[in-house]
Amino acid sequence: MREDRPPPSWLGDVSAGVDAWTQRASAPPSAPADGPDDTPGDTPDGTGQERPSGRRSSARGTRRTTGGRRTRRTPPPDDVAALGPPADPEAVARKILLDQLTGQARSRKELADKLAGKDVPPEIATALLDRFEEVGLVDDEAFARAWIASRQPGKGLARRALAQELRRKGIDDEVARDALDEIDPADEEEAARRLVRKKLRSLSRVDDQTATRRLVGMLARKGYSSGLAFSVVREELADAGRDEPDIDLD
Missing domain, CATH: 1.10.10 (Arc Repressor Mutant, subunit A)
Incomplete structure (x- = not known):
């Protein structure tokens, strides 16, 4: 009959290994639910898998506290030094x-x-x-001439309308007058004729008296004098084969 002998000193304590094998070891303490550094194995069931829950913490600036309430995370303050010196x-x-x-x-x-x-x-x-x-980057005289060169033939504006526009742009009256004096009266009259010819195409179904009133009114809004407007309208109506009626424009 063998005597019960103590295990040899080199064998060591095997109880920890047995406990781990049979899962009798106690689970490590879990980390707080709202901790930012959760690692596998820190979940309540010790499996390392997050348990599904309807109270999942939001990634949009909120987090869940241990009491279940949501709190908004305060964004870090601006780095004033990174913004640089004021402009x-x-x-x-x-x-x-x-x-x-x-x-x-x-x-x-x-x-x-x-x-x-x-x-x-x-x-x-x-x-x-x-x-x-x-240095010539701002020049009201050049601006006035360029404005007239674009608006007079392009929009058919007369001197009076152009003068009003330049005044709204802040151009001095004397500067504007010098630029307007460069307009050739023949060019101004030709611009008025082009306007009348274009408008006449849409007035084919109205009587001559109505057509005359509308054409003269259009030229007046463009800044033409009543004398020049009436003269141009009368001649253009005649060229189009339409009789200009005897009408008082005053």
Whole structure:
């Protein structure tokens, strides 16, 4: 009969291995439900798999607390240093002016109004506009001539209508007058005739008296004097084979 001998010292304690094999080992403590660093094995059932739940935490700035309430995470404060130093007002104003002048000439008043709308300090706006005039980037005289060259033949506008438009653009009356004096009266009359011929095509079904009133009214809105308007309408009606009626335009 063998004596019960103690296990040899080299064998070690095998109880931990047996417990692990038979799953008798106690589960490790679970991490808090709202902890950001959950790892596999930290779930309540010890399986490492997240248990389905209708209270899943939202990824859109909220999280679930242990009491089940949702709290909104406060975003981190802006890094003021990363935003850099505040913009130089003069540099900002200069960029505004250059953007406005890209591809299109503008009057000084238009540019001044734009700077004022952007809250550029008046002293900076005035200094920059003066500098832009010195280098020729702002030129009301050239602007007025270019405006007339595009609006007079393109829209058929007469001197009076063009003068009103230039005044709205902030062009000085004397500057506008000098530019308007360059309009050839023959060109102005030809523009009026083109307008009448084009409009006549849509007046074929109205009587001559109605056609005359509408044509003269159209030319008046374009800035033509009543004398020139009536003369052009009468001649164009005659060329179209229509009799111009005896009508009082006053």
